Every structure is written in structure tokens, then in C-alpha cells.
Amino acid sequence: MSKKSAVRAPGMIQNVFVLLLLAVFACLSTFLVTMGAQLYRNTVDSAEVNNNTRIMTAVVRSAVWAEDGGEVLVERFDDLGLSTLSIVNDFDGDIYYKRLYCKDGYLWESFTSAERPFTGESGEDLCPLGKFEPSIDGKMLTVQLESVDGTADTIRMYLRAGGAKE
């Protein structure tokens, strides 16, 4: 080994060490950013699922509780391909239907007179929803819900003031 190369060796080792430190720094920062991004995505996704679940269940519960004095029934409109949770109310002799149903990926609510035919277009969309399947057993109303991301939930409500149509 010549004198010149012996002098250069410690400098080379130092350079390699610096490069190694830089590589570790780069790897750690990439790992941290990736982990943070992943966590942020999970948090946002989870918050969205929670919000959707809360909104769709709250809408159904509050709609039924608000009109519980009326007659609650499940209607099936085969020509429209819709299954509705309907609450019938009598206002001074005029019959009105409040209907909750799922259409085009949304939960819809309509409030129409019994004299007007139900078309599904007369309501307004409330929140995104994948599936809405109401059923009534005695006075117990059960609604199977599925959000757009596929999360399934069940609502059970005992109809107090009004009641289900037997």
C-alpha cells in the first residue's frame, strides 16, 4: 500500500459513514411520512364510516319517532323496485304518507298526500345509503341498513304511540 492511499482511507470511511447516515435519514423520514399518511387515511375512512352510520340510523330513528303516532307499515312497489317504510298520518281527514326508501345509492324521504301516486321521485335524498330493508314483526320495527362502503347495521325500534299495521 502506498503512502498516498493510506492517507486517503480514513477520509473514505468517513464519506461512507456520512452516506450511510444520509441513507438512514432518508429511510426513516420516508417511513414516517408513509406511516403518517396511512394513519391519516385510516382515521378519515373510519370517521366517514362512523358519520355515515350515525346519520343513516339517526335519520330513520328520528323520522319514526317524530311520526310514531301514525300507522307504520312496510310497502313494496315492485314496479319501482322499492321497499318503503311508510308512516301514515291523518291530518283533519286528509291522509298523508311519509315514506323512507333507498334509491340510486341514497336514502330518500317523501311526504305526500294519499291522493297522489307514489313515484319515488317526489322525495328528497338525505344521505348516501347502499341498502334499506324494513320489516315489522308485531310492534317491533327492524331496518337492515348498509352504507355505500358495505358496512351493515341494524336498527330495532319498538313502536310505542302508534303502531304497525297488522
Add this chain to the structure above:
Amino acid sequence: MKSGSRANALLVELLIVIFFFMLASMILVQLFADAKIKTVTARATNSAMLETQNLAEDLYAAEDPESFLTGMGFTGGEGEWTLTRNDYVLHVIPSAEKTAAGTLRTWQISATRNENVLITLPSTRYLPEEEVSP
């Protein structure tokens, strides 16, 4: 000699940068861990809320609440019924207040996670001794 001292300065600078980066990383990782815990707790609270609401309705409607709770998988007895789920534990505490005309039956339903109460919901029903004519 000059290039050696420059390399040393670079090394020291790099070490200082990495030191501060590590400090920042430590804080961030702690923050991420907290965020993860909060997300899991929020999910558990959401599920617990839906289940307690359904349970409150079921208990309101049940003719024989004890049999219903046993059928649901609750364990316990007179004082408290419990059911362990993946993310939380459900507790049902029954109480009854007898009056001359009937009984006020109350079920205190709560969900806990790591000893912390997530949600508490009462389910109350008045059971008259005799059928009240409308």
C-alpha cells in the same frame, strides 16, 4: 487538512439534523399512536351506541327481560348483567320502583372500554297493575 475538517463539519451537522429529526419523529409517533387510539375508541363508541339503542328498544319490548338478556348472551343476575364484545363491554343494571298503580321498570344500559364509560342509556317502561282503559 482543510478537506478533513470540512468533512467533520458535515458529519456534525448531519448528526445534529438527525438528532432533531429523531426528536420530531418521537413526537409524531406519539401523536400517531394517540390518533390511532382515538379512532379505535370512536369506532367502539359508534358500535356501542347503535347496540345500546337497539338493546334499549328490545328491553322495552321484552315480556321477560331476564330471559331475553340470557338469550343475548348476557351473564350476571339481579344486580348487573354484562356482555363482552370485541371492542367494549355492555352492562345492564335493572331497577324497579313499585307504586300503588304499577311498576316503573328501568334498565340502565352502558358500554365501557378499558374502564372508561363510552355511553349510557336508560330504558324505562311503566307497567300498570291493571290494564288502563283509554
